[in-house]
Amino acid sequence: MEHISKEKPQLIFDRKDYSDDQLISLYVSMLKPRMIEEKMLVLLRQGKISKWFSGIGQEAISVGVTKALEETEYILPMHRNLGVFTTRGIPLYRLFAQWQGKGSGFTNGRDRSFHFGTQEYNIVGMISHLGPQMGIACGIGLGNLLKRNDKVTAVFTGEGGTSEGDFHEALNVASVWGLPVLFCIENNGFGLSTPTNEQYNCKNLADRGIGYGIESHIIDGNNVLEVYDVVYKLTQSIRKNPRPILLEFKTFRMRGHEEASGTKYVPQDLMDHWAAKDPLMNYKKYLIDHGIISEEKDLNLISTIKEEVDTHWERASSEKEIDVDLDKELGDVYAKFDFEEIKPIQSTKELRLIDAISEGLNESMKRYKDLVIMGQDIAEYGGVFKITEGFLEEFGCDRVRNTPICESGIVSAGYGLSINDYKAVIEMQFADFVSSGFNPIVNLLAKSNYRWGQSSDVVIRMPCGAGVAAGPFHSQTNEAWFTKTPGLKVIYPAFPYDAKGLLASAIEDPNPVLFFEHKALYRSVRQEVPKGYYNLPIGEASLLREGNDITIISYGAAVHWVIEVLEKHQQVSADVIDLRTLQPLDTEKLYNSVKKTGKVILVQEDSMFGGVASDISALIMENCFESLDAPVKRVASLETPIPFDSNLEIQYLGKNRFEEELLALLQY
Missing domain, CATH: 3.40.50.970 (Thiamin diphosphate (ThDP)-binding fold, Pyr/PP domains)
Incomplete structure (x- = not known):
């Protein structure tokens, strides 16, 4: 914590050539998420929301970065970036509905807090595993590079996330490919309760950019003017000269990792130090002291935002609970795909x-x-x-x-x-x-x-x-x-x-x-x-041979084992089904065959336990039990890793056991 605790507490604001309106806009954009958070903390204690990851004390980063980007540019925020969502202009009732699991939110009640994205506002939400966020930004940045649209992508992570392999992979890919991505590290002092000196052993995380050949900068994350000015100039530069840049924002987390965590692990003098650097209160004082905003104007802004927050909260709270719809739940697992068959030519x-x-x-x-x-x-x-x-x-x-x-x-x-x-x-x-x-x-x-x-x-x-x-x-x-x-x-x-x-x-x-x-x-x-282009339906198995004695179900190389054995035993009359697609399964074709033959053997190259054959066996038992004349038989490889030596590999594979098991099942 030394590099944080020894910093001077005062904030020095340099307005440069920014107009009063621009300065006030930055203030209002920080004030709104602060007031929302204060209300949410009350509601959390009342049990009206289930969890809260506070960004109090870090609003300058979210607001400054978001305002520096164009609205059509993607931004990938984290837990504590409420200011990203509010600055992008998302209606508050939709955010409140999201946090309550209501239909007007963004995930239909399927996920909570900030685990969501929206193409409408060019925001891509996080998953709890943190690291993949950085790689996603690389992909978006690559798309922008290919489109040559001169757009920037900004992605957030905390200092804790920089220890994940995905962070390093993303920086390396972005550097090698010259991707127009801003990697924003919110160094807020603790990864849950683990202080920075137990997370990394370099002075500044920005120094990691050197190893990847990436330009990097350290920014006072509590100074909204510094954040906005530096990021705005960098985005202008990246649009002309596409490249990745690593930014480390020095800031502090004033509340727990999530509200239930508390902050007992934080030394009080450190908390006091950062309380004095509050980004909102310091900036407000600067605006008032310099006559940019009056006390009366400030009170009016607070009143207006409070009314907006209360109105939107009431709207979200009065919204009915989500209707439980089984078909919708199952139907939304996959994106809609209307398969249009393109038949092959004769040649x-x-x-x-x-x-x-x-x-x-x-x-x-x-x-x-x-x-x-x-x-x-x-x-x-x-x-x-x-x-x-x-x-x-x-x-x-x-x-x-x-x-x-x-x-x-x-x-x-x-x-x-x-x-x-x-x-x-x-x-x-x-x-x-x-x-x-x-x-x-x-x-x-x-x-x-x-x-x-x-x-x-x-x-x-x-x-x-x-x-x-x-x-x-x-x-x-x-x-x-x-x-x-x-x-x-x-x-x-x-x-x-x-x-x-x-x-x-x-x-x-x-x-x-x-x-x-x-x-x-x-x-x-x-x-x-x-020759040429054609397609085949996904989820449709292939009936390779027809017979009445037994159903043989397989896929991949094991299909050829089956054909080889049946060539040797011409007397066996079998339905041979090549699954082709394992997910989704063509259960209709499987059930119809089993109901016809009464016997079934499943063959896979994978080891037995937990394999595809096990699930298909269970499905057949549940749906075709009355048609079965024998137990469902599975043939698979040994419960060992696959060996190198050819003799050991032959022993490992189920290929040589299939013939014996097939003939035994026919005699059952």
């Missing part, structure tokens, strides 16, 4: 799975000029599997972008692109590496449409699977990590024809899609595939 050519994926991606790049591909080594090198080979020459470096090794930051950037009206395809070099980007996929992309109606137009390509002797870190088939997360779609084709058509649909779909591509099938499976 075909033989393609390997890898060629079909590459061709499908290429066709989509031609079809959607707002589609950007991002991933490690995908540009000049063409990707480790050469799927994007030649794309750089054809589509240019703006749309085919090598990324640093930072999966989380790039997934968040993909979401930011979506917010800024672009489509994004992200290649995980190996599906295993997606664990480094897991948080923004399951907590950001998946929940976005449900939370505030913002689609996540992002496809994540997932090269996966065994059979290539790549060991525990390059051979996983980890689809079950995502099939249980509402809001995600999961596609897993086994054939070139399906891969090309479903990839087109995945890119058309405004929802986040995990697109699994089995590495062992890349160059081993061939098929006649239509």
Whole structure:
């Protein structure tokens, strides 16, 4: 805390050439959130709101930054940035309704406080994991750079958030790509109760900009004139010369992390020091002392704001509670997607799975000029599997972008692109590496449409699977990590024809899609595939063979295990269903088949417990029990990590166990 507690308490205001109206506008913009907060603290004690993250003492930052930006420029605030929302002119009753979980809010009662965004006001709200916020700003900034619209994006974090990996990933990406983003650190002294000297060991957080080749500045966060003047000039400069800038605002949190936390951990002399630097009271005194505003004018402003706050609070409070509507809840998990079939032409050519994926991606790049591909080594090198080979020459470096090794930051950037009206395809070099980007996929992309109606137009390509002797870190088939997360779609084709058509649909779909591509099938499976662009419906399984004895359900490489065994046992009359899409599932096709055959076996490459086959087995038991002539059987890999040695891998996979289990079930 030394760098804070030794600062001089007085604030020195320099009006420069700003008019009286501008100075008064800054004051009013700080006064309004302060008065709202004071009312909220009373209402919190009365139990009329459930939680409050106070920004008292930090209003100068929110107001100064927001006023320095144009209204059409995106800003990404945090817990304590009420001044961002009020300065952008959001009607107060909508904010109050949000905090009460009412329909006039921004999340239909599905999220609380400041966990929301609104395209109407160009604000993107935070998630509690904090870090992805920075990557989103990178994606929005990239969109602005591609549009060449000379716009700036500002994103907030606290000093605590700067310890997260996403912060460093975002700064690095922004620096490498020259993105027009203002990274704003509100250094307010404590991360909940942890003081800054236990959070980082550098004198100033702004110094971290040096390591990333980023310009940085330290600003007195309690001096609204300094905040506004510095940020306004920087935004003017960035619009002419796009680049990222890191800003550290020195300020203090005068109340608890959230109100229930209290401030007992804060030394009283430190609290007194910062109370003397109150940004609102000091600025008000300056305006009165210099005759810019009178005591009477100030009282009138307070009265006007109080009336506005009370009127809007009454309006929000009198609004009825949200009606519980099951169809609406389920219907809002995904953004609306009206699939329009584009049938393939008659002309075909033989393609390997890898060629079909590459061709499908290429066709989509031609079809959607707002589609950007991002991933490690995908540009000049063409990707480790050469799927994007030649794309750089054809589509240019703006749309085919090598990324640093930072999966989380790039997934968040993909979401930011979506917010800024672009489509994004992200290649995980190996599906295993997606664990480094897991948080923004399951907590950001998946929940976005449900939370505030913002689609996540992002496809994540997932090269996966065994059979290539790549060991525990390059051979996983980890689809079950995502099939249980509402809001995600999961596609897993086994054939070139399906891969090309479903990839087109995945890119058309405004929802986040995990697109699994089995590495062992890349160059081993061939098929006649239509030339040109076509698509296939997501969520529709493929009936590969028809029979009456048994239903065999599979996907990915395991489909080929099934076909191989059935070629060996021609006497088996089986319905063979290739799921193709794991989320959503084609349950109708599954149930109809099981009710016809009476027996079912599920085959997956993934290990057994918690896998896709387990859920399908449960669904069949619940919906087809009376039609079953035998227990539902599952075949899967061992409950171990996937090994490297070929003999160990053969033992690990369920491929060799499938034949025995199939024949035994037929005899049941």
